[in-house]
Amino acid sequence: MKKNLGKIVLFVLLLFLPLHAEKLASYTMTMSKKEAFVKEAVEIIFQAKQKNHATHMLFFLKPKKSNDYKIYLLEKETKELSYHNSMTTFRYILFPLKAKKITVAFNFTIKTASDQAVKQAYIADHDDSIAINMNKKNIAITPLILQAKKLKKDVDLVGDYTLHTKIDKQTINQYESVNLFYRLQGEGYNEVNLTLLPKIPHITQFFETDHDSLKLTKDGFFTKQRFIYSMSAKKDFTIPAVTLRVYSPQKNSYYRLQVPSYKIKVKKIPIATLLDKEEYPQTKPLINLEAIKHFFIYILIFLTGFITAKISENIPIRKEKKKQFQDIKESETPKELIILLLNNYRNKDIDSFIEQLEKLEYKGEGNFKAIKKDIIGRINPE
Structure with missing residues (x-):
């Protein structure tokens, strides 16, 4: 029970x-x-x-x-x-x-x-x-x-994508590098460890990738991904073609993304052009004319700077004024401009402008651009 x-x-x-x-x-x-x-x-x-x-x-x-x-x-x-x-x-x-x-x-x-x-x-x-x-x-x-x-075929990607490529040059010397750019764009499953090119023998190769855009949607991740390769070598080489196998759930079809191969011509640099033709050690002259010439140049530069400083002591520098007025022009709100005037232009006759800006900020009365123009005109009447 x-x-x-x-x-x-x-x-x-x-x-x-x-x-x-x-x-x-x-x-x-x-x-x-x-x-x-x-x-x-x-x-x-x-x-x-x-x-x-x-x-x-x-x-x-x-x-x-x-x-x-x-x-x-x-x-x-x-x-x-x-x-x-x-x-x-x-x-x-x-x-x-x-x-x-x-x-x-x-x-x-x-x-x-x-x-x-x-x-x-x-x-x-x-x-x-x-x-x-x-x-x-x-x-x-x-x-x-x-x-x-399970998919009927092995694929590299699942989704709907396009693949484009661009190369900066196809002829380099032994001490230059060729830069190759691939752009993958589309929507589907985000393959985190996707690479496009294998390691090429006898080639110095650098690789990086980044996303210009990666956003989740109801059909997967929308991506704009860049693959950047930089390569250098001592002799001619070929960058292989890239082929990606893809399945599209939207179209229920298998397809391939393909970009061509590139043949890179590497020009040899003659060893003679890399050697310094000057002979060492050189015979030193008793009088170092080069040092004397530099001494007089330094004296001339000093005197020119000293005279210029004296002359410009009482001359206003328009460039600095222009820079000061630029901060007024770039002010985005009346409140921001009020703070700027109080901090940088307190010694100017700005009381009337402060009142105008306060009315604009709190009552919406006035025109911001016109007030800024009047302020600059008052500070610099020239």
């Missing part, structure tokens, strides 16, 4: 827990496709909506880690439909990494706070350093199942 009673209590508890969660909020979770190829983008949308309208409610969703996939948050959007009635939508992009049946699990948490708790947090401390007292509840949700399929 006791054994049967225990089973009944457990059954009631299992029924009660999901019902209690349903009283707090309702939620839905969908996946853009149930089958996908390895490294194909799959969109997951989770939406939670508040049902209990007695408190403030926040929703949190975090995917569980797995070696079977990579998953990224694309967007989280929260809407206040009405007072104590919020709805949050999570959009994730998942890339399966293994050809198998994949389980995608999430941790879903609901946090609630009463009006009194929110009020207390803001009133008790003006610096907002007191956290809101919230109740936390973890909700068990059913994992998603994705069937990941």
Whole structure:
């Protein structure tokens, strides 16, 4: 009898827990496709909506880690439909990494706070350093199942891409280098360790890559990636052609990205041109005419500088004024210009301009460009 009673209590508890969660909020979770190829983008949308309208409610969703996939948050959007009635939508992009049946699990948490708790947090401390007292509840949700399929062919990329190349020169000498640029652009799975050229024997080779743009979309990562190679050698060599094998999920097709090879001509430099033709040691003259010439040049430079300094003591330097006025021209707001005038032009007659700028800043009265022009005219009437 006791054994049967225990089973009944457990059954009631299992029924009660999901019902209690349903009283707090309702939620839905969908996946853009149930089958996908390895490294194909799959969109997951989770939406939670508040049902209990007695408190403030926040929703949190975090995917569980797995070696079977990579998953990224694309967007989280929260809407206040009405007072104590919020709805949050999570959009994730998942890339399966293994050809198998994949389980995608999430941790879903609901946090609630009463009006009194929110009020207390803001009133008790003006610096907002007191956290809101919230109740936390973890909700068990059913994992998603994705069937990941193996591609029929080996590929280097999954997505839709273009590849272009540019070379700065194809003839160099033995002490120069040739610079080669590749640009990969498109949308799909982001291959972090992608390289285009192998190590070429007897070639000194440097390589780096960077992203001009990398942005997550519902179809994968949109990328503009540059591959930069610098090469030098002592004799002629060939930079091999580049071929990338790609699968496009959008078109359900396999294709290739190809750029041509380059033949590099290396010109030898005669050894004689690298040798210094002057003979050493040289016979030193009794009088160093070069040193005497430098001495008189230094004296001339000193006297010229001294005379110029004396003459220019009482002459205003227009270049400096121009530089000072440039800071007035480049001021972007009336408030910024007020501070500039008080700091740099306090000895000028600027009181009337300060008043004009204050009216413009706080009342919107006046024209900023016209005031700046008048200020420059007052400071420099020439």
